[in-house]
Amino acid sequence: MNILDIWILAIGLAMDCLAVSVASGIILKRVEWRTILFMSLTFAIFQAAMPIIGCTIAGNFSHFIEDIDHWIAFAILAFLGINMIRESFRDEENKRNYDPSKPKVIFTLAIATSIDALAVGVSFACLGMNSVEKLTPAISIIGFVTFIFSFGGLFFGIFFGKKRNWHMELWGGLILIGIGLKILMEHILENK
Numbered sequence: 489m490n491i492l493d494i495w496i497l498a499i500g501l502a503m504d505c506l507a508v509s510v511a512s513g514i515i516l517k518r519v520e521w522r523t524i525l526f527m528s529l530t531f532a533i534f535q536a537a538m539p540i541i542g543c544t545i546a547g548n549f550s551h552f553i554e555d556i557d558h559w560i561a562f563a564i565l566a567f568l569g570i571n572m573i574r575e576s577f578r579d580e581e582n583k584r585n586y587d588p589s590k591p592k593v594i595f596t597l598a599i600a601t602s603i604d605a606l607a608v609g610v611s612f613a614c615l616g617m618n619s620v621e622k623l624t625p626a627i628s629i630i631g632f633v634t635f636i637f638s639f640g641g642l643f644f645g646i647f648f649g650k651k652r653n654w655h656m657e658l659w660g661g662l663i664l665i666g667i668g669l670k671i672l673m674e675h676i677l678e679n680k
Contacts, residue, residue: 494626498633501608504601504667505531506637511663512588512597513645523589527597528638534598535605536631542609543618558675564600565668568593573661604671605630 512527587593617623 491625491629494629495633497608497626498630499637501535501602501605501630502634502637504604504671505535505634506641507663507667508597508601509638509641510645510648513642514648515588516642516646519643519646520589524639524642526591527588527594527642528635530594530598531601531638532631532635534602535634536627538602538605539609539612539627539630540623542606542611543613543623544609546610546613546618558603558672560600560603562668562672564596565671566665568596568600569661569663569665569668571661573658573665577658601667 509527509531516523588597612618612623612626617626
């Protein structure tokens with residue numbers, strides 16, 4: 489796998505983080521530097537760490553991970569999306585609000601969006617990229633691209649959120665469910 493392939497792979501892996509970041513930015517509606525940096529860094533760290541984990545456990549569990557990774561990602565994203573949609577229909581005084589600035593929410597989203605990177609780690613092991621020297625360029629690029637996409641997505645969402653006054657939680661929830669369905673359908677269609 490050459491460097492160009494790794495950059496393309498990194499962009500593909502970062503797309504889910506971009507979409508989730510846009511949805512989160514829509515809900516945030518204002519620049520909160522701590523949240524923006526924390527979410528971007530968390531997404532980047534999880535995307536970079538998952539290939540290492542996938543590569544490490546590839547020998548024993550690769551067939552198991554590949555069979556269920558899409559179901560796990562779908563379940564997590566659908567659960568969060570349904571909760572966001574449900575919150576969007578509550579009246580203002582009864583809203584608990586989906587809060588993308590809470591660390592628990594950020595970590596859950598980071599796990600859900602990085603499950604594919606776990607499977608990529610299994611692929612890296614199959615390609616012989618199973619040493620620190622061979623993995624370092626790939627995980628560095630994956631982490632960097634994810635950080636940039638997440639950071640930019642949050643700002644895009646914040647800007648978009650200021651321009652609209654309609655149920656942003658509804659749209660954010662639909663986006664999360666859509667990402668989950670996309671992940672699920674890609675894996676189902678690949679295995680036909």
